[in-house]
Amino acid sequence: MKLKEEKHKSNITGFRSLAPGSSTSQTGFLGSVPLPFPMSHGTTTLAFMFQGGVLAAADTRSSCSGLVACPAARKVLPIHSHLVGTTSGTSADCALWKRILARELRLYQLRHGRRLSTSGAAKLLSHMLHPFKGTELCVAATLCGASFTGPSLVYVCSDGTRLKGTLFSVGSGSPYAYSILDQGVHWGLSVDQATSLAREAVYRATHRDAYSGNCVDIYQVNSKGWTRRTREDLKEEYYREKERRAHERRERQDMTLSE
Amino acid sequence: MALVEVSGLRRFVELRDQILPAGPTPLLHRTGHYTFGAETPEFAVPLGVDPSGFLKSCSRDGGVSIDMNHGTTTLAFKFRHGVIVAVDSRASAGNYLASTNANKVIEINPYLLGTMSGSAADCQHWERLLAKECRLFKLRNNQRISVAAASKLLSNMMLGYRGMGLSMGSMICGWDKEGPGLYYVDENGTRLSGQMFSTGCGNSYAYGVVDSGYREDMTVEEAYELGRRGITHATHRDAYSGGVVNMYHMREDGWIKVCQEDVSELIHRYKKGLF
Numbered sequence: 001m002k003l004k005e006e007k008h009k010s011n012i013t014g015f016r017s018l019a020p021g022s023s024t025s026q027t028g029f030l031g032s033v034p035l036p037f038p039m040s041h042g043t044t045t046l047a048f049m050f051q052g053g054v055l056a057a058a059d060t061r062s063s064c065s066g067l068v069a070c071p072a073a074r075k076v077l078p079i080h081s082h083l084v085g086t087t088s089g090t091s092a093d094c095a096l097w098k099r100i101l102a103r104e105l106r107l108y109q110l111r112h113g114r115r116l117s118t119s120g121a122a123k124l125l126s127h128m129l130h131p132f133k134g135t136e137l138c139v140a141a142t143l144c145g146a147s148f149t150g151p152s153l154v155y156v157c158s159d160g161t162r163l164k165g166t167l168f169s170v171g172s173g174s175p176y177a178y179s180i181l182d183q184g185v186h187w188g189l190s191v192d193q194a195t196s197l198a199r200e201a202v203y204r205a206t207h208r209d210a211y212s213g214n215c216v217d218i219y220q221v222n223s224k225g226w227t228r229r230t231r232e233d234l235k236e237e238y239y240r241e242k243e244r245r246a247h248e249r250r251e252r253q254d255m256t257l258s259e
Numbered sequence: 260m261a262l263v264e265v266s267g268l269r270r271f272v273e274l275r276d277q278i279l280p281a282g283p284t285p286l287l288h289r290t291g292h293y294t295f296g297a298e299t300p301e302f303a304v305p306l307g308v309d310p311s312g313f314l315k316s317c318s319r320d321g322g323v324s325i326d327m328n329h330g331t332t333t334l335a336f337k338f339r340h341g342v343i344v345a346v347d348s349r350a351s352a353g354n355y356l357a358s359t360n361a362n363k364v365i366e367i368n369p370y371l372l373g374t375m376s377g378s379a380a381d382c383q384h385w386e387r388l389l390a391k392e393c394r395l396f397k398l399r400n401n402q403r404i405s406v407a408a409a410s411k412l413l414s415n416m417m418l419g420y421r422g423m424g425l426s427m428g429s430m431i432c433g434w435d436k437e438g439p440g441l442y443y444v445d446e447n448g449t450r451l452s453g454q455m456f457s458t459g460c461g462n463s464y465a466y467g468v469v470d471s472g473y474r475e476d477m478t479v480e481e482a483y484e485l486g487r488r489g490i491t492h493a494t495h496r497d498a499y500s501g502g503v504v505n506m507y508h509m510r511e512d513g514w515i516k517v518c519q520e521d522v523s524e525l526i527h528r529y530k531k532g533l534f
Contacts, residue, residue, distance in 0.1 A: 175463030179492040180471060182530055204467045249476055 042211020044173030044202055045075055045086035047142045048181060049166045050189045053151045053222030054144040056086050057198035059173070059206050060215040060231065071214040072231075080105055081225045083121060083145035088170040089138035089158070097139050101125050118145030119164060122154035126162040133160055142168045146221050173205030173212035180204050191220065195229070203237050330499030332461030333363060333374040334489050335430045335441055336469060337454050340479050342432045342439045342509040344372055345486035347461070347494050347522070348502030350379055359502045367393055369513040370403055371433040373413075376459040377426035377446065385427060389413045406433040406440030410450055418448040428458040432509050439509060457489070461497035465489040479508070483517055491525040 045058035062073035076086050077095070079102045087094035104124060108116045116124070122143050129139060139158040145151070155163045155170070167185055169177040180201040189197070198218055206212040218229045333346040350361035365373045365383070367390045375382030392412050396404040404412075410431040417425065425446040433440050443449070443456045455473060457465040468489045477485070486506050494500040504525065506517040 175496065176467035176470075178496050179464040179467035179489075182492050182495060183468065183488070200471060201467075204470050207470060208463065208466050245474060248474065252476060 042173075042209070043075060043088045043171035044169070044177055044205035044209060044212040045088050045142065045171055046167075046169040046174070046177050046181060046198060046201055047086055047144045047153055048168070048185050048194075048198075049151055049153050049187075050185070050194050051187055052189070052191045052194065053146050053220055054084075054153050055194045055198050055218065055220050056084055056142070056144045057202050057216055057218045058086050059202055059212040059234075060217060061206075061211065061213040062091055063211045068213075074217065076217050076219050078219075078226055079121070079143075080109075080115070082115065082147060082221065082223075083118060083143060084219050084221050084226045085144070086142045086170065088140040093137050093139050093158075094141065097125065097129065098141070100128065104128075115147065117147045117149060118143055118152040118154055121145065122156050122162055122164075125156050126160065129156070129158045130160065132158060140170045142170060144219075144221050146223050146225075151221065151223075169201070171205075171212065173202075173209035176205040176208050177201040195220075199232065199237065203234050203241075206234055207238075331363060331376045331459035332457065332465055332490055332493040332497060332500040333376050333430065333459055334457040334462070334465045334469060334486065334493075335374065335432050335455070336473060336482075336486075337439045337441050338473075338475055338477050338482055340477075340482070341434065341511070342441055343482045343486045344374060344430070344432050344507040344509065344514075345490045346374055346505050347459075347490050347500040348505060349494075349500055351499050356501075361502070362505070364505060364507060365390065366514070367409070367433075368397075368403070370435065370509075371406065371409060371431065372507055372509060372514055374430045374432075374458070376428040381425050381427045381446070382429060385413065385416055385425075386429065388416065403435065405435040405437065406431060406442060407435075407437075407452070409433070410442035410444050413444045414448050414450040417444065417446050421446075421448055430456050430458065434509050434511055434513075457493075459500065461493035461500040464493035464496050468492050483508070487518070487520065487525060488529055491522050491529055494522045495526050495530070 042063045043059060043061070045056070047054060047056040056076050058075035060071065060073050060075065061068055062070040073091065075088070076084060077098045078084050079098060083105070085098055085101075087098065101121065101124065105116055105121055125141070125143070129137070137158050140155075141157075142153060142155045144153050153165060153168065155161065155165065155168045167181055169181065181197065184197045185194075195218055199216055202212075202216045206214075206216075213234065215231045215233050217231055220227050220229075330351045331347055331349065333344075335342060335344045344364060346363040348358075348360045348363065349356060350358040361379065363375045363382075365375065365386045367373055367386070371393060373386045373389065375386060389409065389412060393404045393409055396408075413429065413431065417427065427444075427446045429444050431440075431442045431444060441453060441456065443451045443453065443458070454475075455469060457469065469485060472481075472485045472488070474481075483506065487504055490500075490504045490506075494502070501522060503519050503521050505519050507514050508517050
């Protein structure tokens with residue numbers, strides 16, 4: 001048992017030196033480095049399952065307590081050809097752990113000749129994040145994948161949560177998105193309907209939440225792999241909606257006049 | 260009182276003769292109305308009591324904690340045919356559900372409604388006091404109080420106790436000479452007029468739904484449906500909201516109570532799949 005454990009640990013080479021409290025760590029580095037500024041986690045990401053696979057969407061605003069650090073960030077990161085992850089929390093932490101997960105999944109694929117399932121990937125990520133529980137690490141990701149078992153969606157958080165489900169929304173704008181998704185999501189949606197629903201949900205969240213905004217990224221994952229739509233500016237959506245409302249009002253006025 | 264002397268506050272009665280001409284005392288300067296029955300303008304809290312300090316001691320992590328969260332969802336929006344007010348009916352005390360059919364709308368008069376979110380005791384007390392003041396206004400001035408004035412009265416009451424730990428988020432809705440009126444009043448004294456508000460910890464869920472379905476020229480039935488949906492989706496996702504949807508419609512000739520429907524039945528109507 002001991003031999004197997006040691007072999008396993010040495011396979012994940014970079015990982016051991018990062019773990020806090022291990023005998024090889026030179027300083028208790030996670031405990032002693034102070035945070036440069038208070039971290040705040042502002043975003044809106046969502047993902048849901050339907051007959052066409054899994055749809056993942058996110059806004060593109062990267063905020064840094066009140067400053068919009070980047071209006072064109074990428075919060076939906078592809079991990080491999082059939083797995084996509086949405087990220088929420090600290091951008092640096094999310095980017096790093098996604099790359100570590102991508103590396104581990106590729107190594108698994110090379111060693112075992114097949115891809116790890118989405119639930120397996122989620123479990124791996126959750127166990128990798130476990131040593132950092134209680135520190136300021138903040139990663140809240142939803143892994144959206146389509147494997148030989150079908151599409152699946154798992155939510156993984158650095159506080160240890162790992163939930164399998166059909167609809168998730170993460171971030172400060174998530175309550176606004178949840179109510180829109182609850183109204184419209186069902187299994188029989190077409191791809192176009194699902195895309196416009198996801199866009200509407202992110203738009204409503206960016207409308208009310210100060211820490212979400214700018215553009216929306218939409219990815220669809222199915223058995224053939226992931227596809228990405230061109231990034232859409234939500235400002236256009238705002239003007240389109242105004243036009244639509246004005247048009248509806250004109251139509252109604254015409255209807256009442258003709259009656 | 261020692262504090263009154265130290266702060267240099269003099270009895271109003273002494274100063275009044277110097278400031279105002281002699282004659283019958285106008286309404287404003289009599290004891291009672293604006294000084295809550297005291298001859299001297301006093302501090303609102305008895306000596307030796309420190310409400311804000313007491314409340315800070317009650318929010319210690321790990322120890323006894325009184326969480327003044329606004330555990331509810333209420334929403335109200337103005338449209339062409341009046342104001343729709345919809346509230347849930349769950350009253351929670353921490354994790355315990357004290358009531359599943361609490362009444363969170365106070366009917367001030369046939370033309371004014373107030374919603375309650377936050378501490379139930381604070382809301383009920385201050386809104387009943389507001390109802391009293393509105394009635395007195397009507398008796399003294401022989402006309403109904405406007406929505407702006409009623410919300411201003413409530414806001415000033417809140418400002419008098421600012422920082423002392425009150426918790427109240429309320430919307431004052433009515434129809435007066437200016438048309439339909441909707442004001443949001445907070446325990447900090449915030450007073451905002453607007454087209455649509457939602458308060459309570461479930462407010463973000465309600466905002467998503469109402470923002471996407473709101474049109475200024477909705478029909479009355481569409482507006483009822485939107486109010487019901489907003490509360491239903493919020494109660495579905497928020498743990499501190501639930502019970503029934505109580506909905507009122509404020510019209511030109513007064514308010515009517517539209518419905519009282521259980522959210523667990525409504526959610527099955529509105530949520531399509533994945534159940």
